[in-house]
Amino acid sequence: MARPIPSLRIDLASPVPVYRQIASALRALLVGESFRAGDPLPTVRQLALDLGINHNTVAEAYRILAEEGWLDLRRRSGVTVLPRARPKASRDETATFSRRLEELLAEARARGVPLDALRLELSGALEETARAMKSKEAT
């Protein structure tokens, strides 16, 4: 069965910098197995043209993901997805993510997002992640 064509969506009005939005959205797609190792991604120039934003913004997002071991950036052959084993998070890293989650929850509550909606989103996202991890382990 053909895989759906992955797409990326950013919001220029968001307080989150655009390069971080791109890196986060791409990371989510990579974690969610939307790409396989060796899959090509659009070049920096193409993605910048398609989104109508500066090349450096896209280059910065790609650089972050390359440093995390997700992407291989080569001048001639373009951008390709790398095979990447899931690392074991250290205690410090786990604590950092817990803190970020707490901050995000606090921000959501401060903006009046209903608790039920948050619970639904969070459990849905966790189930999706668990399903993806299980299917990866099975293959």
Next chain:
Amino acid sequence: MTKTTAFAAYVVANMAVLPLIAHMLPRLTSAGLYFAVTVEPGFSGTAPAARILHRFRALIWTSFLLVAALAVAAVFTGRPWALVAGLVVEVAGTLASFAWAHRQTAPFAVPESSIREAVLVPREDADMGSWVHAGPFVLLGAAAAYVRACWEEIPARFPIHWDLDGRPNGWARRTVEGVYGPVIEGALVCAVLAVLAYAIRRWSRDPSARLRRMTLHLLVAAEYLVAASASLGAVLSIAAFPAATVFLAVSLPPLVVAAVLVHAVRTVRDVRRAEPAIAGDTMPDRCWKWGLFYVNASDPAVLVPKRFGIGYTLNFARPAAWALLVVILALVLLPLFLPRSTH
């Protein structure tokens, strides 16, 4: 039918091309655009949209009727300057009709979106390598070499243009510019087309990969057609082809162009109808001057799809767009400064 009447009919038929294109264009743009204004995708089916379209078409055809009357009068009274004036009035009338429709649509514009979306698939333009642009130059080079080899056979004066009865009415002399002129001009036109293809491949944005590929294929086809016509023009200096053969050879390219254009228009219509509405317009209305000229410094694209019409337009905020314009204008205007040997 007298010759004058036939010529008047020919002029009017040519003048009808512009209103005909303008008549069709509103139906060839994306569902989210109407007279170069960003609207809700279903807007074109509403009553206000139909009213604007109806009046726009009435305006362009009224202006055409006036201009056609002027052109017919110009032909029968022998005033060629009136033909040029008619052409100017026709273009101005079409632009004014568009400006009116654009202004009428503006109140229905949707607010600018901050959302941008892109598919994460590399482009497939690589199906046609850069080597494909070398072919026309090879053809022109071969024609030039052939003419050079047969230089002694070329008459001192040879026909290059014929009237409707097949009698020569334009001549060239056996000089470098007279014989190689068509090859040089053909090479310049091919160079313009190759530069355009390069710019579209490297610096353009088009939501439809199919239209982009079609444009590139059309440009390459045009290069080969121009090279073939120019090569034929050069070989005319040697071989005294019968006028009928020349007429057929010369009328073939316009027929091919017309057939290709019909195919292109149908493809554009099909693609525009099928394409999904894209989240977020990377080209906000405020960056379009009069809906025709795109000026957006924060957009890296040098060439973008036209909002009203088929093909691409320049992003005038990019220095590369001006450089491209200068290169193309230089190549187009260069023949005016080349020595002439025709009369």
